[in-house]
Amino acid sequence: MIKLTPRQEQILNLIKEAIDNTGFPPTRAEIAQELGFKSANAAEEHLQALARKGAIEISPGTSRGIRLVGQKDAAANEPAMQMPPPSNFMSLPLVGRVAAGSPILATEHVEATFSVDPAMFSAKPDYLLKVRGWSMRDVGINDGDLLAVKKIDSAKNGQIVVARINDDVTVKRYRKTGATIELLPENPDFKVITVDPEADDFALEGLAVGLMRSWVN
The missing domain is CATH 2.10.109.10 (Umud Fragment, subunit A)
Known part of the structure; x- marks a missing residue:
């Protein structure tokens, strides 16, 4: 189980809420504004810490290049057959x-x-x-x-x-x-x-x- 600081949990929840509400993660500036940071750099430091702990993945070069990896990590612990049966597809x-x-x-x-x-x-x-x-x-x-x-x-x-x-x-x-x-x-x-x-x-x-x-x- 990933151990996060209270601030890291707060940021991770903010990312999850943004994805649930809009379909996309927040920018660094939006995270900074929401949590009262003085600059987007402070948000970036917390995001890098979350990435090091395996809670998120960061794609360089895009302002919203943040992806939650909890579902992917959970899938890695499942048996080898990952593809759902065709009946589950739409x-x-x-x-x-x-x-x-x-x-x-x-x-x-x-x-x-x-x-x-x-x-x-x-x-x-x-x-x-x-x-x-x-x-x-x-x-x-x-x-x-x-x-x-x-x-x-x-x-x-x-x-x-x-x-x-x-x-x-x-x-x-x-x-x-x-x-x-x-x-x-x-x-x-x-x-x-x-x-x-x-x-x-x-x-x-x-x-x-x-x-x-x-x-x-």
Whole structure:
């Protein structure tokens, strides 16, 4: 059993809550702000300590490159047969480019169907969306990745969503203040999208609940 200090347990719980609420881990800056650290460097020191103790894994080069390893470590102690039987898998349609004005799961948008283990994701997804572009690069969502999406009609601030604005479908972080809805990129090269409730046709198409690195070109 991993022995953690009270502060390390606090940070580990914060990471777990962020993943449960948004599907993705927090940044160092978010950890520092939440716990009252003076800088992100203090958060980094605690994260490195957690990594040394085997509670998390850190991927260099991304602001949210933090992964919990408790489930993986537990699996390592199981018998050699790791792959669940096919009956435990679920079929998910892969949505590619979405035509303007048509439902995201319209037949013409489905490029393929994948059998996946639902345990890979924070919640049961309804479809996979092929990511286009680099606006979410700093959260580890890259061009060509397959985003696991659960259909929703509302979202909490900070969650990563698939949203439709007029004729476009986009992946962004959701923020609503009063009547104002903003869609935030995770790449400083991209601008925040502010939804005009009077002029824009806006709808939430789903919530990001996990990610698969694409092997599909």
